[in-house]
Amino acid sequence: MSNILIGKGELPVHLMGRYGNRHGLIAGATGTGKTISLLVLAEGFSRMGVPVFMADVKGDAAGLAHPGEGSDKITERINEIGIEGYASEASPVVFWDMYGQLGHPVRTTISEMGPSLLVHVLELNDIQAGVLEVAFSLADDEGLLLLDLDDLRAVLGFVAENRKEISAQYGLVSVQSIAAIQRALLRFERDGGAQLFGEPALELAELMRTDMTGRGIINILAAHQLILKPRLYSGFLLWLLSELFESLPEVGDLDKPRLVFFFDEAHLLFDDAPPALRQRVEQVVRLIRSKGVGVYFCSQFPDDMPGEILGQLGNRIQHALRAFTPRDQKAVKAAAETFVANPRLDVASAISQLGVGEALVSTMAEKGVPQPVERTLVCPPRCRMGTISAEERAAVRALSPVGAKYDMPINRESAHEILTRRAEQKVEVTSAPTSNKTAESAQEPSTGDRLSEMLWGNGRRQGVAEAMVKSAARTAGNRLGRQILRGLLGGILGSGRR
Template identity: 45%
Template sequence: MSRNEEFFNHITEGNTNKGEFITLGSAMLDGETIKNAYVNVPLKTMNRHGLIAGATGTGKTKTLQVLAENLSEKGVPVLLMDIKGDLSGLAQPSPGHVKIDERHEAIGLPFEAKSFPVEVMTLSEQDGVRLRATVSEFGPVLISRILDVTETQAGIISVIFKYCDDNKLPLLDLKDFKKILQYCTSEGKEEFQEEYGRISTASTGAILRKIVELEQQGGDLFFGEKSFDTQDLLRIADDGRGYINIIRLTDIQDRPKLFSTFMLSLLAEIYSTFPEQGDTGRPELIMFIDEAHLIFNEASDALLDQIESIVKLIRSKGVGLYFVTQNPTDVPEAVLSQLGLKVQHALRAFTAKDRKAIKLTAQNYPDTEYYDTAEVLTSLGTGEALVSALNEKGRPTPLAATMMRAPMSRMDVLTDSELSNLLSSSKMVKKYNETIDRESAYEILNEKIERAEAEEAKEKARKEKEALKKAESKRRTSSTRSNRMNPVVKVLTSATFIRSVFGILTKVMKK
């Protein structure tokens, strides 16, 4: 048996094909593609999370695209974090190319151009389905983590949420939250202190500054109604394919707080609302985070802790998380150790630090007699990758340098007119893009303050009026008493006295 035949058997012996699977491409040996030596990933293990890594321009995003397409074909919904803005082309079929045909001929797979059911979403003012959540839905714990407040300030936030619950004050957006913070240390200070204790203005001032920082990064666009229902991520198209939900994040690099807020909200909501399902044979939802190194670099400690916890727990909900980044070392070790599928594109060794990182990366893959892993990592071409997955029994499959298949959809962005047409036909846009500003804590507290001010002004006017009446009454009483107590004044002002005086004066004048 030749070395190529041994290698073919080595790669394909684990491909039992008893269940559904995704074919990523065909294995390579000594730089040559072994036709029909398919590298498969069982669908049932896709909720074990994964990593797609490699230097810029090596084909990471296209691998993501291939996985998203094949998951959709299998009826599994997908959520993509599109930071570079080049994934919207999934909504249009590939125009094809000679090099694509050559690639698929070498792999042994037929190529078919297809478009996929796509929903474009946004956290900001970009076009797309608006993703929002209310402050109340976050709750005091998540809000405190997002704002990165002290333990004392977190306690104040918890008390404020309790006050709002007790007094039926909906906390929907950030202006509601700011208003209640101001109210509890000013107009409503006495009422608040009587029931919940004294709150320091220095602490509420610090929390307000954190909220303003979040607002400046677009938090005011995210918090509010209508809240996004995570069940809408699980939609299946009429033809049975899962929807590919693409969140446009091209402007998120300058807004790490906003992204942290969104990720905390999304992961917490998915974990709390999705039912436990164990290993059912197919995932409920697969999430891809493109350019994950940007997120991990900018993420708050709270977000990192939350991601680590979710990666460990969310698998039982049928949800898989896939991180797309330049180097595996960009991903925290606690997360990296939990990943089942690893697709490693080429790495570049320009510096001693790069060479050290490559050696560390090579140690993360199973040993194999067919490759010098560290050497292969630097010699892979565009659209080629080292692949290590889990088989149906949860065991690592043989490490395979793989010629990756090409995406069936367009490897480019949608034009403005294509995007406009896609959004105009979207039911989700009609459902979520209406801005609602119903009566909430802000309006209720303003009305309460206005009523209190009106009552105060009315009471003040009443007191002033009473004071004037009392003063007038006192003056009259004083005058009356004075006249009654002075008999001389009485005589001098009497009519008899005045007539007598005028009579005397008349007689004197006559004489």
């Protein structure tokens, strides 16, 4: 199957697989059928052999894991559209959950997320962001792994205790700024965000699997709790999108995408976002197409997307908008203007008149030309249209190919353990008798040497070497590897690390 049947207008309306990486938008008011369109696209890509990643904000996307239940209404729609070979069926699904309750835990490390995105998630100001950059720079320079919140707190504590030397080498830091960051981390941890950081960290290859029959696995992130923390939700999905961009090679135009990424409640990415962020996200959306990744934004209003982003979305599904308020009327007008005109259709009027399960659809035709918009009766999905029980979810999770790898956390030696051990050794040394300094040892060391000795003592070289060998397992084993890993995130948020 090289096309996805979306529904029927005057003729059947398809999304061509070869243009699935040209991105898309699913928009419409609450209760007008956006979720149905999302399910139809997700299982269509899966049947095509394309893996999918999607956030399940309301819990009803989990129905993809079970076959649908027939009804007279569904049969009537199948006949009206003329769907051949329709049969209820489940799609291969893997459940993920940042909190580890409704799916496998999905984790990253502090180092991989990087300072720029943490600033966004923790809602820090510019001064506090600068101090966080200093903490990351110090950790990079000294080979300290930042895996979880304990590691970041330990490094911030070291910065506070040695702020004079650190300010001289990296730039001014203040106790007040460090305290503000620590309070932000406390709030973040109280909200459950600490579970995002740790190991084993998610490997992107897990999201690009197919099953034994060649169908793309649909990765569903349980997000009904995560969505209550908008900055954490948008920050995590932005990190994931950025990692995909950085990790995947250029492949040009393929017969079908390598991965399709659905970003529900997409307006959260752009709410209160500075212009630099919007510009960088627009760059990633434009360029990730050549990596074979399709990005589909889901939101209520088309103008939730900045114009630069909206212009990159070649596949559009617009459900009904009710023009009750001036805001709604403006949204209807904006939506109508984004479609390729159809002389037989008054788009602005049709948007307000669409019924549940109807949509205005425009997709890419041959040679990448957008088709004129069609009023379309959307196909019913083959999966269950609704939530699943806890027992059904547990059964799916038990058969997952990745559970053994991610369900149990790992806590290896990192910044927290190293700094705690050095502090204990320092106490032992200061309590022991000291010998007279020689003339050579009395020479004043440089600022960098003083910092290193505070961290590592006389065994600095061995300690750094050990830390760097452990760092290699996740971040290419050196400072350059860590900076490459975070390079795109720094670029996206418009703040370079150096």
